[in-house]
Amino acid sequence: MTHYVIIWYGGFMKSKILQLLIDSNDYISGVKISEILNVSRVNVWKHINGLKKMGYNIESKHNKGYKLIKEIGEFNEIELQRLINSIGLKLKAYYFDEIDSTNNYLKMLDSKEDSFVLSLAQTKGRGRRGRQWKSNKGDGIYFSLSIHPRISPSLVGVLTSVSALALQRVIGNNSLIKWPNDIFIKGRKLSGILCELITEIHEIERVIIGIGVNLRGVKDNSFKSTGLLDEGIDFNISDFITRFLKEFFLLYNNFLKELDLKKIKDEINAKSYFLNKKVYSSNDKKQYTYLGIDEYNNALLKEKNGEIKKVFFGELSLKRMD
Numbered sequence: 418m419t420h421y422v423i424i425w426y427g428g429f430m431k432s433k434i435l436q437l438l439i440d441s442n443d444y445i446s447g448v449k450i451s452e453i454l455n456v457s458r459v460n461v462w463k464h465i466n467g468l469k470k471m472g473y474n475i476e477s478k479h480n481k482g483y484k485l486i487k488e489i490g491e492f493n494e495i496e497l498q499r500l501i502n503s504i505g506l507k508l509k510a511y512y513f514d515e516i517d518s519t520n521n522y523l524k525m526l527d528s529k530e531d532s533f534v535l536s537l538a539q540t541k542g543r544g545r546r547g548r549q550w551k552s553n554k555g556d557g558i559y560f561s562l563s564i565h566p567r568i569s570p571s572l573v574g575v576l577t578s579v580s581a582l583a584l585q586r587v588i589g590n591n592s593l594i595k596w597p598n599d600i601f602i603k604g605r606k607l608s609g610i611l612c613e614l615i616t617e618i619h620e621i622e623r624v625i626i627g628i629g630v631n632l633r634g635v636k637d638n639s640f641k642s643t644g645l646l647d648e649g650i651d652f653n654i655s656d657f658i659t660r661f662l663k664e665f666f667l668l669y670n671n672f673l674k675e676l677d678l679k680k681i682k683d684e685i686n687a688k689s690y691f692l693n694k695k696v697y698s699s700n701d702k703k704q705y706t707y708l709g710i711d712e713y714n715n716a717l718l719k720e721k722n723g724e725i726k727k728v729f730f731g732e733l734s735l736k737r738m739d
């Protein structure tokens with residue numbers, strides 16, 4: 418018999434039990450569940466009760482075991498964990514109807530495990546450069562990943578581009594990447610990424626990648642915005658998250674091998690919002706022509722005298738920002 422080492426915690430175990438109930442499509446005994454998942458029968462019983470309290474209709478029959486009568490149908494932490502398990506990722510899931518900020522939550526959690534948190538609303542959503550990220554329920558989805566890449570802090574810019582490309586591939590529909598990591602459609606902002614580092618001097622301890630995707634355009638202080646629904650793009654939360662996580666981990670695992678963007682920089686540049694446009698840099702307020710990024714995510718900016726400058730932080734805009 419195969420023995421699995423299972424990291425035990427509530428949401429994860431419930432998602433595993435639920436998956437067994439769905440797969441068996443009939444009664445499955447508590448003994449069998451406890452053997453497969455290597456937990457006691459008492460724990461199986463406790464988790465089944467937990468699932469019932471969440472609204473899952475599970476029938477218990479003496480001598481037969483448990484059977485799922487009907488799935489709950491709506492999104493919750495167990496569904497999120499199940500979705501993550503189904504794509505083979507080792508990520509611990511957290512789900513909220515409302516939270517202050519998904520990035521803050523992962524920071525506070527300080528977990529050694531890679532984790533993913535999704536919320537339908539945020540009361541203190543944060544954007545880049547200290548900006549607020551308005552996060553009302555129904556206007557968008559808000560999620561963050563906490564990962565532990567053993568890389569130098571200098572490579573984090575490369576990682577933000579990896580996230581932006583994953584997001585752009587999922588959104589599709591002529592969306593473009595605005596350096597360093599926003600997604601735009603038809604000149605309007607649809608999504609933003611806030612990457613935060615928890616780091617020692619030479620090595621990153623944790624990276625938190627927070628993403629806000631608008632469903633509807635939100636009045637924002639700094640950008641005209643739009644949303645997936647405004648653009649007539651089909652949206653289904655589990656489908657979106659599944660596709661994003663698949664794309665992200667595909668690109669991220671490659672990045673951990675290559676540690677640069679050589680293989681994907683052409684795709685990123687082809688999908689660039691700024692390519693060959695005149696842009697202003699927030700660092701020196703000067704105007705340049707944007708030539709794309711290099712393999713380390715530096716923006717290549719051509720000065721009026723033809724010289725090329727590499728910029729690795731800051732913001733670029735079509736209009737001068739004062």
Ligand code: BTN
Nearest residue numbers: 518520542543544545609627629
């Ligand atoms: C930006 O464009 O300024 C970045 C916006 C990032 C917003 C997301 S929403 C999920 C995560 N939690 C936060 O508080 N911020 C990020």
